[in-house]
Amino acid sequence: MGDHLTVEQHARLAAELAQLEGPKRSEMVEAIRVARGHGDLSENFEYHAAKNEQGLLERRITILRDQLAHAEIVADGDADVVAIGSRVVVEDEAGERIDVELSALGGAGTVSPSSPLGSALLGRHAGDAVDVQAPRGPWRATIVEVRA
Numbered sequence: 213m214g215d216h217l218t219v220e221q222h223a224r225l226a227a228e229l230a231q232l233e234g235p236k237r238s239e240m241v242e243a244i245r246v247a248r249g250h251g252d253l254s255e256n257f258e259y260h261a262a263k264n265e266q267g268l269l270e271r272r273i274t275i276l277r278d279q280l281a282h283a284e285i286v287a288d289g290d291a292d293v294v295a296i297g298s299r300v301v302v303e304d305e306a307g308e309r310i311d312v313e314l315s316a317l318g319g320a321g322t323v324s325p326s327s328p329l330g331s332a333l334l335g336r337h338a339g340d341a342v343d344v345q346a347p348r349g350p351w352r353a354t355i356v357e358v359r360a
Contacts, residue, residue, distance in 0.1 A: 215316030216325055217283045218297035225283075225317070229276040232269060240266045292358050294333045296325055301357040302333070302342075309356065329353070 217225070244266065247258035294300055299313045314330055315322040323330045332342040333355065341354045 215279060215283055216296045217279075217285060217316060219285060221297060221315065221317055222280065222283055222285055225276055225280055229273065229280065232273050232276070236269060237273075240269055292337055294336050294355065294358050297360070298333075299359040300333055300355060302329075302353040303356050305352055310353075 240262065243262040244259065247256060247262045250256050250258060253259050294314065296314055296316065299311065301309055301311050303309050311321070312323040312329070313321055314325050314333065316324060316326075318324070323333075325331065325334055328344050328346045332344045332353070336342055336355055338355050338358050341352060344351050344353055
């Protein structure tokens, strides 16, 4: 089973893939061609750096293609129900608030829907208290706010 993505998240990945496969790939080929013209390839830093960048670019393209091919599109859903793509503010027992986005894409400020917190939040509403079965031990969170 692939990642759960909203329509907007899927479109964002598809746009990134199109950018990498088109203009970025063309820029990379040109950078390698120019660097190759600088002489001895064994001591040509620009050439080796460009080849390394090309490898990273092709790896990102492969990852994006795989994510898009196996993605499961989920509806944005009801704004007050926690779903993929929701921004959620939770409060722990100590009164500390955490603002996260439920996203299979990862990144700063995101929580995977398959993580302990993410799976506890899915389908719940503002005001609900949830038990989070975290590796460090269970804890209780109260959903303060849900935004689409």
